[in-house]
Amino acid sequence: METVTNQLVSIEKPEIVAPPDWQPVIIGILCNWCSYAGSDLTGTSRLQYPPNIRIIRVPCSSRVDTWFLIKSLQTTADGVLVSGCHPGDCHYISGNYFARRRFLVTKKLLNFVGFHENRIQFSWVSAAEGPKFAKVVSKVTEDIKKLGPLHLYKKENFEK
Amino acid sequence: MDYTKQIQEIATRLFAEDKIDVFVGYRLTGFDDNQVPALIRESKDVPLLVFNQKSVFNLSNYLKNDHTRNKRVGLVVKGCDSRSLNLLLTESQVKREKLYVVGIACEGVVDDAGQKMQNCLECMVPAAVVYDELLGEANMERRFIINADIQDMAAKELVQRREYFEEVFENCIRCNACRHSCPLCYCAKCCIDQETATLYNGANTTSSAFHALMTWSLHLAGRCVDCRNCEKACPSHLPLHLFHKWNERVIYENFQEHLAGVHEGDRGAFYKYSMQDPDDFIM
Structure with missing residues (x-):
């Protein structure tokens, strides 16, 4: 069967011109058992990663309701990163399998209505992968910097 | 696709056998050939019921209001309506034993302009999947999803x-x-x-x-x-x-x-x- 949903076109050019001192705001939603411990390890190993990420700790990646992502994009964030345990490592046995399905549909839908796919990113980071976490955050920050500030559907644009 | 007579017969029979309190079907608006949902409570109102290609609404929506909740309900469902009914049953919102479901093997409904609705052209499940009684041919052709x-x-x-x-x-x-x-x-x-x-x-x-x-x-x-x-x-x-x-x-x-x-x-x-x-x- 031919696939339609995997062929979305995404542009690379910035949406609006960023001020010279602009720094992106990235909301990082991390699972308590793997990714949060992983980010902790990154810090204790004294690895550098961009300070643009604001970390929120949740019990499990399946705790991440889809409107966490929508609300983040609608208020302050220029991008969202959700990180959880690798498949098979979930503290609650199967939480990240459920989360994976929701993430795919949310990402595709937001891309469909006009958000660049790099604005919503996901990763699996275990508690032992400090260097990987630093790499992931660097990559996400770089991607968002290329895209520029997000202005789409921002709440403050519509309130007087 | 006109099952008006059969549905009226079924509703009359159900009221006569005292199997239902309310029958949810379609009736004409009264000023054009469009249809609105009808909640029939007595057998004398049964002749109001109609069913043809203008019966567009999904009647399983009417199972959640006060007129039908905790009552014995007769219901007309097309293919798509029966799928939402199936989900309501699975999610414990409706009790199957309180329902009498008249399934329709639907050939597609039309919009106000008389054109066949887009979702009917792309329909994957035209015949009802939950029913006590099915009107029409059960083994209908499943159309390929086009979107x-x-x-x-x-x-x-x-x-x-x-x-x-x-x-x-x-x-x-x-x-x-x-x-x-x-x-x-x-x-x-x-x-x-x-x-x-x-x-x-x-x-x-x-x-x-x-x-x-x-x-x-x-x-x-x-x-x-x-x-x-x-x-x-x-x-x-x-x-x-x-x-x-x-x-x-x-x-x-x-x-x-x-x-x-x-x-x-x-x-x-x-x-x-x-x-x-x-x-x-x-x-």
Whole structure:
């Protein structure tokens, strides 16, 4: 069967011109058992990663309701990163399998209505992968910097 | 496709045998050939019932109001309506023993202009899957999923899609008619109405419409049966089916061809998982 949903076109050019001192705001939603411990390890190993990420700790990646992502994009964030345990490592046995399905549909839908796919990113980071976490955050920050500030559907644009 | 006579016979019989308290079907509006849902409580009103290709509404929506709750109900369902009924049964919203379901092997309904509805052209399950009695041929041909407008939209550039949907969210007046007309939106207190959720309520802005419609369509992802009650109810004529069709298509392609409500006991796509689910979008 031919696939339609995997062929979305995404542009690379910035949406609006960023001020010279602009720094992106990235909301990082991390699972308590793997990714949060992983980010902790990154810090204790004294690895550098961009300070643009604001970390929120949740019990499990399946705790991440889809409107966490929508609300983040609608208020302050220029991008969202959700990180959880690798498949098979979930503290609650199967939480990240459920989360994976929701993430795919949310990402595709937001891309469909006009958000660049790099604005919503996901990763699996275990508690032992400090260097990987630093790499992931660097990559996400770089991607968002290329895209520029997000202005789409921002709440403050519509309130007087 | 005209089952008026058969449905009237069935309703008369059910009232005579005292099997139901109320029969939910269609009747004419009285001033044109369009139809509205009818709740028939006595056998003398049965001649009002009609059923033909103008019977567009999904009647399983009427199982959640005070007129039908905790009562013995007779119900007419087409293919898509029976799928949402199946989901309501699976999600413990309706008791099967209180229902008498008249299934229809549907050949497609028409819109106001007399054209066959788009969702009927793309229908995957035309015959009812839950029924006590089936009118028409049970083994109807399953049409291949086309999703023409989804394909057109997906072929567009990101900027074009963004401009198109910005206009859609701008035109939304936040009346929540889509939610009320949806058979699968049965929560007594909707998350969009939470008093603390300041992003949802209050001002009617493009931003809040974006938030409400996205949340709504994601709550229906993997459950929506494409009956298009929401689109018929929308006073701004928003193309709400685009979100649902898109989600349905994503889920159909990626999650083992899942279709909502076709099998009994099958919950939405987000209530189960598989080891083969795609993982390539995750770093």
